[in-house]
Amino acid sequence: MSELRPRFTEALKASMIAKDSARTSAIRMIMAKLKDTDIAARPAAEAVPDEQIVSMLRSMVKSRRESVELYRQGGREELAAKEEAEIAVIESFLPQQMDDAAMAAAVEAAVAEAGATSIKDMGKVMAVLRGKYAATMDMAKAGPLVKAKLGA
Numbered sequence: 265m266s267e268l269r270p271r272f273t274e275a276l277k278a279s280m281i282a283k284d285s286a287r288t289s290a291i292r293m294i295m296a297k298l299k300d301t302d303i304a305a306r307p308a309a310e311a312v313p314d315e316q317i318v319s320m321l322r323s324m325v326k327s328r329r330e331s332v333e334l335y336r337q338g339g340r341e342e343l344a345a346k347e348e349a350e351i352a353v354i355e356s357f358l359p360q361q362m363d364d365a366a367m368a369a370a371v372e373a374a375v376a377e378a379g380a381t382s383i384k385d386m387g388k389v390m391a392v393l394r395g396k397y398a399a400t401m402d403m404a405k406a407g408p409l410v411k412a413k414l415g416a
Contacts, residue, residue: 269317275291276288276291287353290354294321298317298320319398321357322358324354328351329347331344368409370393370397370401371413374396374410375413382414390403
């Protein structure tokens, strides 16, 4: 059973009781996106697993970060602030991310486990990292670390 779905519902109730309209709106948006994700996966499963929900949340954060950048370039600071508030709400549901030292150690271990010796083995290393640390590691940051480790 999913652990995130009940958290969304409880957070929505709490934000509604607290009359926090910005947080309520962001949580409703998350739940709507989750419903879309469930519908897209309908023939395969009743409800998507937590790993897929985490992936969905990460993509939501990524798109909002891109929007913040564009709003700032366009001089729309109020819209950038709104997006950043949504990012904070979404990130509150994500697992704690690895710090740089832990990520470097995980990359080191994955390179050893995959037996990687050159940049041609990067896919193997990334597969090991994705398999073990998908929920807690930012793969966009891991890629350059793996490249550096493999001497590219």
